[in-house]
Each structure stands twice: as C-alpha cells, then as structure tokens.
Amino acid sequence: MDTFQKNYWSLYLDFIRDFEGLIYRGYSLPYFCHLPSYLFPNTNLIQTLKKPEYSKNITNQLHFQKDFQKVFNQFVQSHTLKQPNKVKGKVVIHIDKLLRFTTPAIMSHFDPKQTILLSNGKLSGKPAASTAEVKQAKKNSKAVPLNTVTIHQSKVKNNHPANFKMTNKMVTLSLDNYGRNIDRDISLVQNEAVKLLKKYEGHHLYSNNAFKKWLVNNLKVVMLQIDATQRFLKHIAVSCVVVSTTHSYVNRILAVVAASKGIPSICMQHGIIASELGYLPKVATVDAVYGQYEKAWFLTHGAPEGSVEIIGHPRFDQIFQKSKVQRAVFQSKLGLDPKRKTVMIAVRGQEDIEQWRKLIQILSKNIALNILVKNYPSRSPHELTKEFPHVHSTMNYHLYDIFANVDAVIAYPSTVGLEAMISNKPVFILDKDVNGNTAYYQRLDHLMQKNTRELANQVVQYFTNPSAKKLADAKRLAFLQYAYNTEKKSMERLTGLIQRLTR
Missing domain, CATH: 3.40.50.2000 (Glycogen Phosphorylase B;)
Structure with a gap:
C-alpha cells in the first residue's frame, strides 16, 4: 500500500473501532455508515491523508488491504445464520441506478412468479446530507423496469409472496412501504453518539462539526433502513438477493440482514476496478465479477475462498x-x-x-x-x-x-x-x-x-x-x-449461480 492507502484504510478502521459500540438490533452501526461519503468531498482531508505524518493521528495501523477486509469478513460471519436451510421463496433483485439490468433481460430470464423487484423510496426522516447513496435513492423509483406492477405491503396476504396474483408481470415492492416511526430508538442511539463525540474533543477528524452532523444523520438513515429491511424479510419469503454494490448502505444492510436469516446475496460488479476504494470491503455472499482479474484481485485482498465467481455483467450481453x-x-x-x-x-x-x-x-x-x-x-x-x-x-x-x-x-x-x-x-x-x-x-x-x-x-x-x-x-x-469471458452470456451464468445457491 502507498501512504494514502495505508492512512485511508487505517482511518476507516479507527472509525469502526471507535464507534462500534453504537448498536441497533444487534448490528454495530459504523459498519453500515459509509465513511468515504464524508471523506471524499473533503478535498483538503484527502490531500492530508497522502502525507506520511498523518499516520501519527491513527490508532489502528494497517499494512495490507486484506487486514481491513478481514474485519468485515468477521462482521458478516457474526451475522450469518450457521448451517442455514435453503429458504423457498422469491429471488429479490434490488433495482437501483448502478444495477443496469435491462427490462428485456430481466423479463426473459426470471420467472415473474418467482421474482420480486425491490425499489427503495425515500424513507421517513431527513436523510443524511452529502451521501451519494441518498442522492441515488431519490432516483431509484425511476429505475424500476417496465412490465412490472407495484404491490403495497397491505395487499400481501398470509405472509408469503406466492399469493401475488400475477401472471406476466413482475411484482415491484418498495422498502418505503416498510418504513415506520422509530424516533425513540433513533434518539437513544444518537444521544450515545453525542456522548462518544464529546470524548473525542480535539480529535483530528471527529471534532469537526461537519463530521458530527454527518455521523448523527447517518445513524438515523441506517437505523431506518435496518428496520425496514428486517420487516421486509419477515414479511416476504426470500431465497436470494441480488444487488448492484455493497458500498450503498441500502445494499450493504440488505445483504447482511439477509445473511442473518440464511439468505444468500449476490453483488454484481458495477464497473471495472480502476480504484480499490470503490470495491472494498466486500460484503455479499458472492461477488459476481467480470473476469479472472477481479477474482484474483478480491482473493488477494482478503475475500473468503468461494465468495467470488466470474459471471460478467448482463448489460454487456447487449454488445x-x-x-x-x-x-x-x-x-x-x-x-x-x-x-x-x-x-x-x-x-x-x-x-x-x-x-x-x-x-x-x-x-x-x-x-x-x-x-x-x-x-x-x-x-x-x-x-x-x-x-x-x-x-x-x-x-x-x-x-x-x-x-x-x-x-x-x-x-x-x-x-x-x-x-x-x-x-x-x-x-x-x-x-x-x-x-x-x-x-x-x-x-x-x-x-x-x-x-x-x-x-x-x-x-x-x-x-x-x-x-x-x-x-x-x-x-x-x-x-x-x-x-472477460464471452463464451456464455452473463445472464445465463447469473441465473445458474442463483440456482446453485438456492436449490
């Protein structure tokens, strides 16, 4: 690692360790708070991270990216149901801006009776400012493909999606339907965060007012998302979850909460790995990557054996x-x-x-x-x-x-x-x-x-x-x-992977 990478990953680990006591429903919240969304808009801070002397501010000194990945491996494993039974239910595809599955590809490869398209409308409460995920969430409702029908939570009967009376259209559900008022819980956690922040007065990062505001707001958004995701997975029988990137707090929470119920998740690769900062940490059960380059790269950087498969990407099938x-x-x-x-x-x-x-x-x-x-x-x-x-x-x-x-x-x-x-x-x-x-x-x-x-x-x-x-x-x-392997279409490889994970 160069100086910037060493300081960046070490600072990220400091953040997790310093705030891991902030817990909701058994989940340590800083693992879901996407620290890079605060760091990167701060150009001066990013430049400072490139200086060797910045390491004097950091407690947890990392020397390899895989050491940071191992921290997340342990976090995910601690929330993964041991020896799960394969759940009979729907394949959930979370539709957002980065997934980029075309409507024809989805409709031709997924059974409408066995698939749910999940969108993420704006949750109650003001979202955290300066996070790319929040800006993306506002656009998600526009990302839902044609030939779908939106079903509200109140119309799903008997706690099982088999009751959807659809034949040629896929069902779209929104996590927004599962949002509710949890202000009391949020206030309790935010108050704990404020107490922690007081302990860090004079800290090179945490004492900044902008950081304090970012953290308090992020805790609220993450807690709302955890609650909505738990209610969704309790309400709907799900066999597998497909997401675009686990850098999105929405997708990261979806993958981890699913794991706690024994439900596997697949994270598609949304672009080439030009920078490691957009792809670490790896969180999903399986990351579906473009080719041998990414598979070797993830394993070198600490991904568990068997957690990376060469799938390509369905949007490239159009080529x-x-x-x-x-x-x-x-x-x-x-x-x-x-x-x-x-x-x-x-x-x-x-x-x-x-x-x-x-x-x-x-x-x-x-x-x-x-x-x-x-x-x-x-x-x-x-x-x-x-x-x-x-x-x-x-x-x-x-x-x-x-x-x-x-x-x-x-x-x-x-x-x-x-x-x-x-x-x-x-x-x-x-x-x-x-x-x-x-x-x-x-x-x-x-x-x-x-x-x-x-x-x-x-x-x-x-x-x-x-x-x-x-x-x-x-x-x-x-x-x-x-x-990139072009011998077989990516969507066929993806559906084959889903079958192996769910049957």
Whole structure:
C-alpha cells in the first residue's frame, strides 16, 4: 500500500473501532455508515491523508488491504445464520441506478412468479446530507423496469409472496412501504453518539462539526433502513438477493440482514476496478465479477475462498446484438466525413481536459480523423466539440451503437474501455493517477500511456502501420482472455449461480 492507502484504510478502521459500540438490533452501526461519503468531498482531508505524518493521528495501523477486509469478513460471519436451510421463496433483485439490468433481460430470464423487484423510496426522516447513496435513492423509483406492477405491503396476504396474483408481470415492492416511526430508538442511539463525540474533543477528524452532523444523520438513515429491511424479510419469503454494490448502505444492510436469516446475496460488479476504494470491503455472499482479474484481485485482498465467481455483467450481453444504426445514417446525423476513420474519446466532464485537448491537437496534425467526444455523466455536448471543426458530440446515441460505428476508442481508465474491447474495437487508455489505483489496464502494455503525445502516437501507428495494428489487436484479445469471458452470456451464468445457491 502507498501512504494514502495505508492512512485511508487505517482511518476507516479507527472509525469502526471507535464507534462500534453504537448498536441497533444487534448490528454495530459504523459498519453500515459509509465513511468515504464524508471523506471524499473533503478535498483538503484527502490531500492530508497522502502525507506520511498523518499516520501519527491513527490508532489502528494497517499494512495490507486484506487486514481491513478481514474485519468485515468477521462482521458478516457474526451475522450469518450457521448451517442455514435453503429458504423457498422469491429471488429479490434490488433495482437501483448502478444495477443496469435491462427490462428485456430481466423479463426473459426470471420467472415473474418467482421474482420480486425491490425499489427503495425515500424513507421517513431527513436523510443524511452529502451521501451519494441518498442522492441515488431519490432516483431509484425511476429505475424500476417496465412490465412490472407495484404491490403495497397491505395487499400481501398470509405472509408469503406466492399469493401475488400475477401472471406476466413482475411484482415491484418498495422498502418505503416498510418504513415506520422509530424516533425513540433513533434518539437513544444518537444521544450515545453525542456522548462518544464529546470524548473525542480535539480529535483530528471527529471534532469537526461537519463530521458530527454527518455521523448523527447517518445513524438515523441506517437505523431506518435496518428496520425496514428486517420487516421486509419477515414479511416476504426470500431465497436470494441480488444487488448492484455493497458500498450503498441500502445494499450493504440488505445483504447482511439477509445473511442473518440464511439468505444468500449476490453483488454484481458495477464497473471495472480502476480504484480499490470503490470495491472494498466486500460484503455479499458472492461477488459476481467480470473476469479472472477481479477474482484474483478480491482473493488477494482478503475475500473468503468461494465468495467470488466470474459471471460478467448482463448489460454487456447487449454488445453481442447487432446494432440497428446504419453507419451511413450515423455519419450523416453527426456530421462526419465518411472518407475518414472515426475515433471516439470518452471523457469525464472537465477532468484532464488539457490532456484531451492536446491529444486532439496532436492527432489532428498527423492523421485525418473524425473525432467523437462521449461526455460523462452529462449528455450535453462537451466544450471540446466547439473548439475543433472535426470533433463532434455523440449526441444521444447509445454507447453500444457508437461502438458499432467507430473504428477505435480512447478512454481514461473506465469501464468504457472494456466494453469497447468486447465490441471488438481497438482501445487506447490515457492513464492517470487515482487514489487506490489498481492499474487495471496494464496488460495492454504500450496501448496505455500517461504521456499524451505517446498515446497519440500509438493511435496514429494503429491507423498507418499494419504491423502496429496487428500487435494492438493481439494485445486486445490477450487482455480479454483474462478480463472477460464471452463464451456464455452473463445472464445465463447469473441465473445458474442463483440456482446453485438456492436449490
């Protein structure tokens, strides 16, 4: 671990140990309070964590990420029903922004009579400020697929979902239906937290007023979620739970409370592991990962044996469907020159804009290309499309339709690069330093560069030098053999895993 990683994981463990006495329904609450959602908006604090001297503030000194993971392994195991009987019930799929299962995929692979789609409406009480999960929760109601029907708790009879009278539509339940007033319990725990915080006056983190407010609010949201989740799992017979990420407190609570009832959980991989900070700690019974890279990575970082399986992701199954967008129409709508090769650049707002600008300038001097800029998360045309006449916005085209109609993709270390390679497109990566960098794309060798000029040179060589093109194509194929198994569709592998866990 570098200095930042060591300080980050050690500070996280300090937080858990210092507040683990805050308990509700037998659960130590700091395990569910997502500390990174407080840390990362604080730019100054993140910079301070990069300094070696910060370690003097920390009590629990960690030297390996796996030591932090082991703490969570013990927590999950302490709440896992020993020798559980396999529960006969519904497969619950928690639908949120990061799950990204398409409606056709769900409807064609899951029996409506044996499946519940779970959404998470806004729970009673003001949610904790500055948490990405809360912002996401507000959008969850919009994430529920079509061809479903919402059933309220009061209409579920005899405590068993078999009584849902549905034939061709899946049932959607909202955890919001299971929320209730637990203000007295919340006040008791919050008062305990305030007493603890007084003991830490002068602490480098806990004495900050913003932290105090964050903690008190988070305790409330987490307690509401635990209560709603327990009531949901008592009310509905569930055999397995599928979630998008256990960094979300909603999903983390769902997985742990399910484990306490002997119900297995599956956590999908929502993006490449470009940074370890988004994927540790691992919490679910099984993490369904893209490929061998992630499986080896999780096990190296402390995941229990047998808790990681190569599944891929159902949204990537769409890549293998032929695009209905004809290249001539695509070129015409975007204003592209049909005589030129087309390259798509994936950018993230204003991040690294000077490097992207320089890349475009170098490419433009050396080769005639159409250049498309895919802006994320905004759908608005990126400002670079206004600076160069041959640089265009991808407009509202779906990413996979874009891949079908371009000749190469350039990206920062993001999932877009993997998706493009699965789409049989050459990929070039502008490498960058990020906190907890895993160097995911390092197997691409020379196709990943930190130097903008050198990266541009690799793109030019690909389009002008047949031997360079042959080598780049070989690198892509070798990368995919380790990164993503395309022999079988992901949704088929996922349903097979569910069957093994529940039968």
